[in-house]
Amino acid sequence: MKALIVDDSRAMRLIIGKILTEIGFEIIEAKDGAEAMKYFDGTGQVDLALVDWNLPNMNGLELITYIRSNPLNNDICVIMCTSETEKSRVTDALSAGANEYVMKPFTRDVMLAKLELLGMVRS
């Protein structure tokens, strides 16, 4: 299984990458929305995408909207992973097509529990 981590912070990409590698994901990284777009051409390049909200060039919400605009991407699980914590933000992300929402800062357990909810990891 392949996971794409879209975050402009290298440290954050490393943290998330480490958790996902431990449970068997292959990691791809992108540092902004525009760079991430090419992985969502509908050819199944990734199974899971972790998307930060505030990104240079195309923000996370726009990226998720773009991903969901192509029905061939329907099977991709998308988690918005951000320091935005207002309820309206969570609602907006879900409406745009995010499957889950992780608020920063988070722990390894939080990430694993979300993946378990999505059926992407065995407890």
Next chain:
Amino acid sequence: MINGTSSPLLSVDFDYVRQMMFDYSSVVLEAGKEYLVEARLLSIVQEREMNSLGELVEALRKKSSNKLRQEVVEAMLTNETSFFRDVKPFESIREFVLPDLISKRSAERTLNIWCAACSGGQEIYSFLMLIKEYFPILEGWKLKVIASDLSLRMLEKAKRGIYSQLEVNRGLPAAYLVKYFEKVGLEWEIHENFRKSIEFLSVNLGSSWPALPVMDLILMRNVMIYFDVKTKKRVLNQAAELMNSDGYLFLGGVESTINLADQFEIVSWKQSSCYRPNRV
């Protein structure tokens, strides 16, 4: 660090705390868990402006205050929990247990549910959210939902239904967060109708239980692990007595009734198991 708190716990003091935990909570503190006592009681030592753990244990020995004892017992309990913990048991409740109970109780339209070590409430609220999402049919039923714990502090938290960001992040589907919680400052509060549908009780599973209704479903997860075999047997037998014979008991992932209470039959559903007191 204040004076003396770094000095090691004397073994007589450790033994005192161990015995007290066993007497008041049935929880077994194994040898070698001195570090746990130190870690969990340090804040009490500091709050009470005592000089050392030894001084705290001395105060306990004098039995001057039940409040202090209660505080120490509660501080020693492990309250670890999360929303939809382990996921699978909730899937089996949704796909199998509740549909079965609903069909069997369709005449009485009554269900009695007990969450027997509810900690901060995440487990029972998860259950109620699941009902809200998937079993609108139960809205016309009489549901008795009891949540209990030994720890008054945890019961208070469960009653308030207010959770930190980290707590709602952990195991709670984001869709339920926006549907069933409101953000209050930095925390999240579950809607009042959930809180109002639960009766909260303080129950020590290790001693005699208050009069409770006959149960259709008992969640008693991740609490028996702290008990010795004798207590486990007693607790399971009491649970069996309290249940309808076609009711269901859920235990934690590493707990079971095997070799403890043989009247239970194991019911497996996908990757999780629950237990039915199959008395004839």
